[in-house]
Amino acid sequence: MKQLLTNSCLLLALLIALCSAPSPARAWNAKGHRLVAAIAYRSLTPEDRDALIEILKQHPRFAADFERQMPDVVKSGTKDQQQEWLFGHAAVWPDYIRGFKGEESDKYHRPTWHYINWPHYLSDAEAAELAMPPMVNRHLDPAMTPVLEQNLMQSIARLRSQFVDSKYSAEERAVMICWLLHTMGDLHQPMHGASLFCKPLFVQGDRGGNSILTRQSGNLHAVWDNALGNDDSFREVNRHATLLLATPEMTKIGTASQASIEQKTWLEESHALAVEHVYDQAVLSHVRVQMLTAKNVDDFPPLMLNEDYLRNSSKVSERRSVEAGYRIAAVLRQLLHP
Template sequence: MNHPAARVCITCLLFSIAFSTPVLAWNRATHMVTGAIAYQEMKASSPATVARIVVLLRQHPEYKQRWASKLNDASLSEDDRDQYLFMLAARWPDDIRGNVYDHPTWHYINYVYAPQQGIARTDTMLATGENILEAFEQNKQIVRSNVPDSTKAIALCWLFHLSGDVHQPLHATALIDNQFPAGDRGGNLFKIKVMMSSQTINLHSFWDGMLLGDDDFQAARNLAVLARQTVRREQLPQLGKTDIGSWSKESFQLAQDNAYRSNTLAAGTDQEGAILPPDYVATVKPIAQRQMVLAGYRLADELTADFTN
């Protein structure tokens, strides 16, 4: 019911709750796929931009520490190395959790979904510090500025990564209800089981890992090729929306309609997750795949614009 008292309660909650959510989304392997999709798109449409980005990423402060040994694999061609660098850049913000470059609140935005009170709003959010929208714009300005290349390389990694994160529906959502009065942290507190025999996990982790579990270069590259063949640009009219605010609102709607199934999906407990409906995986996996591909296409378009303007 939509009582005034309930609205007051939710409004107070919105302005009083602040927390950080230690989440990874998508998983590292899926971020690598979005980086590969962007690389493959740009290699065909803007190879000069790819070359400029590769030069910048090689100036990253952690290039030698984290990436050089992987990229020096003798089995990789020069093209493989450049593509692999895009993939490593896309996952880097998850690889550096807890170090000086980490920004935990940059990965998400908590738009309020409080279906029991009839509230689903993108003009109000739970307070978390700098969110994904602010972080994206901040790093885009750095890439377009005259700062040192090493600083641009860090900002590029964040643009790669946040382009992926914002397309994971549960990175745009805070479910608030009787079970989660302070929010479910983008599904991190929402306990489920895929089948009766499965272990209890959270809904966020399920969405993170449903597309690819292996963060091997070949596996991620091959999925990127297949995904581009399966979901082509002409099938995605929403590519016309070029601002991250619109992307986040798309994800918020997908979370409501599909991740939470219009508030019909049941949550369990830490000890016993609620079993997902029999058709849930088959229904949401194509949505997740489309979001992954959309993220890769949009990243390619964003990077092309950043280095053209």
């Protein structure tokens, strides 16, 4: 009996450790991507919605990854509800395929397309010293890097160019829609357009905040990925999108944002937001103390973010989700009607 209790305690401890360990951050979480896609969908004309959905239905994995995944409540709903769900699921699909194995993973999974480590430095001296770290791809021109290794900015530029090229099939364009919805949404998440570089901890960057451990969500990147909430049900996404679009200030922000549909502008905005709101004084003070006392990021206690920080992350993220949705709609209109 004593041995059984000991084993049970060890198992419980292991489960707690696994549940509390920082998970690898991805992008906006599923709620964030579905919310951005819902705003984009509602910003399109009915004709453009239908045209995009017809292309999406040519997706080589449409039956397995879309039709079979559609919730019953959506299946029994209206055509418009079904199409909006498909749009949101397309935006999530590039994260969904992270679970693929073997040939399917090789064919579709592109881990480097989700981010660009655009630098933020602690000092001018470090900016000069760490200006060109090896293994960090900051190129903006797709031609500079092989397709499988391209960063977020390169992948968006290439996808926008290829979508209007008649040599690509409907199946290929359907996959492109998924990646366009996803990557353009990602670029509006501040931590997908910024990375802190400093010595000795982050000479290759902090991987968009993934290396700064926090009590909430595991790490700084994940805090911002989850800033729009975690409930990605159709009902919740519909409620949140309706609330944002019913707010005159938000619709004004969204409409104004469509004047800038070049991804370099979006990168500059996200980076500036990261500098101002993500890497605030509390976060930077934590990093500076960590630099002095720890040789490894895992040897330092996680940062506890205060409620003001978390509320602000949600506020900033809601605005970015609206800007992303309106801009994605504008880009898709341009691609459909070149």
